[in-house]
Amino acid sequence: xxPDSTSQDKLYTNNPNIERLLRTxxxxxxxxxxIMETLGLKGRDxxxxxxxxxxLSEGYVRLLYPDSPRHSRxxxxxxxxxxxxxxxxxxxxxEEARYIxxx
Numbered sequence: 001x002x003p004d005s006t007s008q009d010k011l012y013t014n015n016p017n018i019e020r021l022l023r024t025x026x027x028x029x030x031x032x033x034x035i036m037e038t039l040g041l042k043g044r045d046x047x048x049x050x051x052x053x054x055x056l057s058e059g060y061v062r063l064l065y066p067d068s069p070r071h072s073r074x075x076x077x078x079x080x081x082x083x084x085x086x087x088x089x090x091x092x093x094x095e096e097a098r099y100i101x102x103x
Contacts, residue, residue: 011085017051018060022078022086029064029075052076060085 013019024030024038032044032052041047055061060082065071078086 011081011088013058013060013085015054015058018055018058019089021051021055022060022082023089025061025076025078025082026086027078027083029077031075035076055082 020039021035024035030038032047035051036042036044036047039047039051041051052061056063059079061076062079062082063069064075064077065073068074
């Protein structure tokens with residue numbers, strides 16, 4: 001996705017960590033531990049600062065229990081904005097793969 005398209009659809013992030021998080025969570029609900037394991041990350045503080053906080057502050061991810069951030073069964077899921085960008089990323093990845101394999 002090119003930066004030129006951001007003025008039209010706003011479905012763009014230049015943060016590769018947000019993109020990785022969106023690809024990982026997708027249409028699921030996942031805990032911090034599950035996301036970190038899937039991404040192969042070990043440092044919780046770094047994960048929270050580099051992946052989760054930017055994703056939350058930019059409105060791509062939300063808490064399942066927003067009134068209880070430390071809820072024992074807290075999970076994270078994509079917002080409508082996050083799902084839209086996730087689907088856009090998947091479509092672009094599919095088109096790129098199709099192009100590579102058709103050449």
